Amino acid sequence: MEIKVLGGGCSKCQLLEKHVRMALEELGLKEEVILIKDYKDIAAHGVMLTPAVIVNGEKGVMGRVATVKEITALLSRHIEKQADN
Amino acid sequence: MLSDFFAFLNDNLLKMVWLQDLVNKLLLDVFKIDQTTYFYSSLSFFLFDIIKIFILLSVLIYISSYIQARFTPERTRQILSRFKGVTGNIFGALLGTITPFCSCSSIPIFIGFTQAGLPVGVTFSFLISSPLVDLASVIMLATFFGWNVALIYVFVGLIIAVIGGTLIDKFHMEKYVEGFVVAPNNSKLDDIAIEEHIPSRKERHIFATQQLKDIIKRVWIYILIGVAIGATIHGYIPQDFIEKVLGDRNPFSVLLATLVGVPMYADIFGTLPIAEALISKGVGIGTVLAFMMAVTALSLPSIILLRRVVKPKLLGMFIAIVVVGIIITGYLFNIFGYLL
Numbered sequence: 377m378e379i380k381v382l383g384g385g386c387s388k389c390q391l392l393e394k395h396v397r398m399a400l401e402e403l404g405l406k407e408e409v410i411l412i413k414d415y416k417d418i419a420a421h422g423v424m425l426t427p428a429v430i431v432n433g434e435k436g437v438m439g440r441v442a443t444v445k446e447i448t449a450l451l452s453r454h455i456e457k458q459a460d461n
Numbered sequence: 462m463l464s465d466f467f468a469f470l471n472d473n474l475l476k477m478v479w480l481q482d483l484v485n486k487l488l489l490d491v492f493k494i495d496q497t498t499y500f501y502s503s504l505s506f507f508l509f510d511i512i513k514i515f516i517l518l519s520v521l522i523y524i525s526s527y528i529q530a531r532f533t534p535e536r537t538r539q540i541l542s543r544f545k546g547v548t549g550n551i552f553g554a555l556l557g558t559i560t561p562f563c564s565c566s567s568i569p570i571f572i573g574f575t576q577a578g579l580p581v582g583v584t585f586s587f588l589i590s591s592p593l594v595d596l597a598s599v600i601m602l603a604t605f606f607g608w609n610v611a612l613i614y615v616f617v618g619l620i621i622a623v624i625g626g627t628l629i630d631k632f633h634m635e636k637y638v639e640g641f642v643v644a645p646n647n648s649k650l651d652d653i654a655i656e657e658h659i660p661s662r663k664e665r666h667i668f669a670t671q672q673l674k675d676i677i678k679r680v681w682i683y684i685l686i687g688v689a690i691g692a693t694i695h696g697y698i699p700q701d702f703i704e705k706v707l708g709d710r711n712p713f714s715v716l717l718a719t720l721v722g723v724p725m726y727a728d729i730f731g732t733l734p735i736a737e738a739l740i741s742k743g744v745g746i747g748t749v750l751a752f753m754m755a756v757t758a759l760s761l762p763s764i765i766l767l768r769r770v771v772k773p774k775l776l777g778m779f780i781a782i783v784v785v786g787i788i789i790t791g792y793l794f795n796i797f798g799y800l801l
Contacts, residue, residue, distance in 0.1 A: 384568065388675070415769065416641050419572035424534040426566050437664075439533070439566065440671050 377405075377454055382412045383427035389413075392427040392441045399447035403455075432457075475604040477513050484509045503696025510688045510734045515677075517601060518684075518730055522676050525596035526669035530660050532560045534570050537587070538577055547627055553583040554622035557590030558615075567591075567763065571770050575642050581635040581775075586626030588767075589783060593758045594618040598729040605737050606746075613794075614750060621758075621786035628782060629775070637775035683731030691734030694742060703742045714748045715791035719784060722755025729757045747794030754787045 381396055383389025396409055412418055421430060425439030429447065436442060436450045472478045484505055488494045494501045537556045544552050567588060574584040594615050603611035660668065694703065707714045722732075736749045759780060768776055 415568045415572060418569050419576065419642075422573070424538075424566065424570045424573035426569055440668050443667065 377407050377451070377458070378410070378432050379407055379451075380410045380412055380421070380430040381427065382418045382421060382423050382430065384415060384418070385413050386426070388441050389427040392429060395442060395444045396429060396447055398444045399451055402444070402448055403451055405451070475517075475600075477509075477516070477604075480513055481505075481509050484512075499696040501696075503692045506695040506734075506738070507688055507692035510691065510737070511685070513604075514601075514684055514688070514730060514734070515681075517604060518597070518677065518680075519673060521597040521600050522673045523669045526672035527665050528596070529559055530665040530668040532556070534560055534566075534573060538574055538579065541574070541579055541583055541587075542577065544583075547623065549580060549583040550586040550623045550626040550630075551619075553586035553626060554590040554619045557587040557622060558594045558619075559596070560587075560591065568766055568770055571767075572642050575638060575770075580630050581638055582626040582628070582630030584626075585629050585779060586622045589625050589758065589779075590619055590622035592763070593622065593754060598757070601730060601733060605733050606740070610746065610750075614754075617750075617790050618754070621783065621790070625779070625782040625786065629778065632778070634775045634778060637772040639770050639772060642770050680730055684734075687731035688734040691736075691738035694735070694738040698742070700742050703739065703744060707739065707744045707748050709745045709748075709795055714745065715751045715788055715795065718748045718752035719755045719787050719791065722752045723759045723780075723784065724761050725756045729753055732756045745795040746798040747791040747796070750794055751787050751791030754790065755784070758783050758787065 379396060379400075381389065381393045383392065393409060393411065400407055400409075412421070418426060418428075421428075423430075423435070423438060427441060428438040429436040429442055429450070431450055431454050434450075434454075437446055442450075488501060488505055488508075489496060494504065537560045540556065541549060541552055571584060571588065574587070575581060599611050599615055602614055705711065707718060711717075732753045736753055739749050739752075740746065764776065764780065767779070771779070
């Protein structure tokens with residue numbers, strides 16, 4: 377699974393990263409979290425509101441810090457999808 | 462009858478007359494502070510303003526964020542792409558007032574808009590009006606100075622945003638946007654897939670609560686400082702001194718207020734108590750509005766951020782337009798303010 381956290385490094389982005397790691401831990405996953413801080417790269421992902429989280433190319437919550445629960449749900453959905461294939 | 466009803470709502474919900482009475486009663490009856498002292502008027506101002514601002518702020522931010530959660534930049538961009546010329550600037554300015562974003566998102570939004578082929582001037586209209594005029598601060602303004610001042614503030618803010626953006630287009634400033642922002646393949650908006658995600662009630666609630674916590678955490682210190690300064694002005698600084706420096710008879714008052722306000726980084730919420738105290742000391746409404754607009758529209762951090770995507774010439778023009786716009790507004794209000 378490819379997990380990206382996008383944001384210019386403000387406090388909200390750091391909080392989102394923390395939430396993502398907490399969600400991963402809850403699910404017992406050891407996936408890597410890719411941080412995207414450069415504005416050029418953020419724009420290249422088509423994201424205009426930071427912080428944002430993207431899983432396997434699917435945009436999750438944008439423009440606010442997603443809750444751990446929301447991220448867990450997002451990640452679980454992608455795990456199921458992968459299992460189906 | 463009906464107007465009595467609205468006056469009652471206005472006095473109690475917005476102006477919170479009951480709270481002022483309560484604070485004064487507490488100071489007089491419980492703490493036995495002499496009503497004629499400077500200490501009394503400062504303390505009364507401080508307590509009343511602090512409580513009033515925090516109550517209003519919490520309610521207003523929650524409600525306006527809940528409404529704003531529906532307006533995503535993607536939607537704004539799509540709407541804006543339909544309009545040409547000044548109409549685009551007008552809609553840019555209008556949408557700036559309801560599209561929520563924190564200052565750290567202004568750069569991705571700038572890039573996103575520009576790469577979609579929107580004129581740079583339209584994006585600037587959006588970026589100027591966005592911090593200047595927003596739902597919560599306008600209602601706050603109304604509670605302090607009445608609806609006339611608040612509505613004119615909105616109108617003037619939008620005018621500055623529209624004229625500013627239009628000028629930037631007219632002078633073909635798009636060549637001063639940093640190279641990496643402009644899309645290499647000249648992509649147009651049609652090429653960009655729009656994924657509409659309409660947030661559910663629950664998501665909007667989460668967004669609004671987060672905004673509320675976030676903004677309070679960010680601005681409480683400015684509000685405290687602002688109210689403290691306001692209380693000091695209110696109680697201790699002699700009226701004739703303030704009139705001399707910032708009064709209508711000093712031709713440089715608006716200029717001074719604007720230049721002091723520009724580098725300051727605070728919310729309109731922090732400046733309101735200062736403004737309130739200044740007005741009660743006889744400073745012109747124009748001078749006070751100029752100060753508030755300067756504080757909210759421009760700040761050093763936002764200018765530094767913007768420098769990443771635009772070259773110095775465009776940045777300079779943006780600052781100049783906003784500053785001149787605010788100064789003109791200030792003088793006009795001082796001249797015609799008595800009509801309000």
